[in-house]
Amino acid sequence: MLRFVTTNPGKVREARAYLPREVEQLDYDYAEIQSDDLAEIAARGAREATGAADGPVFVEDSGLFVDALSGFPGPYSSYVYDTLGIDRVAGLARAEDDRSARFRSVIAYCDGDAVETFDGIVEGRIVEPRGEGGFGYDPIFEHDGRTFAELPTEEKNAVSHRGRALAVFADWLAGESEGDGGAR
Numbered sequence: 001m002l003r004f005v006t007t008n009p010g011k012v013r014e015a016r017a018y019l020p021r022e023v024e025q026l027d028y029d030y031a032e033i034q035s036d037d038l039a040e041i042a043a044r045g046a047r048e049a050t051g052a053a054d055g056p057v058f059v060e061d062s063g064l065f066v067d068a069l070s071g072f073p074g075p076y077s078s079y080v081y082d083t084l085g086i087d088r089v090a091g092l093a094r095a096e097d098d099r100s101a102r103f104r105s106v107i108a109y110c111d112g113d114a115v116e117t118f119d120g121i122v123e124g125r126i127v128e129p130r131g132e133g134g135f136g137y138d139p140i141f142e143h144d145g146r147t148f149a150e151l152p153t154e155e156k157n158a159v160s161h162r163g164r165a166l167a168v169f170a171d172w173l174a175g176e177s178e179g180d181g182g183a184r
Contacts (some may be wrong), residue, residue, distance in 0.1 A: 003057040003175075006031065010135075011060060014157050018166035018175055028052055038063060038075050039088040042108035043115045050110040058169070062105040062161060064089075064137045066126060072082035081136055086129060090140045095125035101126050103141060105160035107169050118172065120164030161177070 003026040004015050012025045030048040035041050041063040059093045063077040069092055073080035074145055080089060086150035093099050105120040131149025134156060138148035148156050157163045 003049075003053055003055065005045065007118065014160075015160060015166055016165065017157065018170050019071050020170055022079040026053055026057060026076065032061075036075060038104060038120075039108070039117045041075055042106045043110070043117060044116055046108035046110035050112050056109065056111040058107055058109040059164065060105055060107045060162060062103060064099045064101060064103055064141065066093050066099075068098040068100075077137070086137055086140050089137070090126055091129060093140075095127075095181075099126040100124075103137075103167040105161040107165045109169065109172075116172065117159060118165050119168040120161040120166070120168065122159060122161045122164065142165045 001028070002019060002021050004023050005026045005028050005072055006012060007027055009025065012023060016023045026049065028049050029112075030045045030052075033041055033044050038061050042059050045059040045061070046057055049059060061075070063074045065071045065074050066089070072092075073089065074102040093101070102123050103122050105119045109116045109118070124141050126140050127142045127147060129147075129149075131139050131151075133146045133151065133153065135151040139151050141148050143159060148160070
């Protein structure tokens with residue numbers, strides 16, 4: 001059994017599609033530290049939640065990194081989304097020649113002793129909002145000619161940053177269950 005610390009049932013469904021073990025949602029509000037490093041944020045959250053859950057957990061943290069804005073909003077993506085919104089972030093990028101960006105996801109797994117982290121990145125660019133699906137920055141993030149908001153959920157999950165991090169985590173878990181220690 002894996003406990004996924006999140007309040008987002010969509011993330012839980014996505015994790016269940018990738019992971020070789022049963023995934024249970026754990027609604028625990030850990031104190032998110034402020035850092036420029038997604039791995040540090042996720043690892044700290046996993047450590048705290050493991051103690052509260054009395055067993056292994058994993059957390060996921062992600063962000064949108066716009067190259068011309070020196071990686072902004074990055075690990076502050078949720079706060080920036082809530083305070084500025086996607087139209088203003090798109091406006092900031094619109095003023096730049098380079099609109100390249102990436103979504104990055106970090107999964108941190110903690111079993112009480114150690115924390116392992118797993119990364120997923122998807123490259124794209126910032127565009128004017130398009131599409132009706134997805135959430136967050138999906139309408140302004142274009143990958144291979146379509147925004148994440150224009151993709152059906154299954155197609156988006158197959159190429160998403162979170163999906164890529166979950167795939168790496170799944171491979172690690174498979175190695176753990178085979179007894180190879182899962183060394184990375």
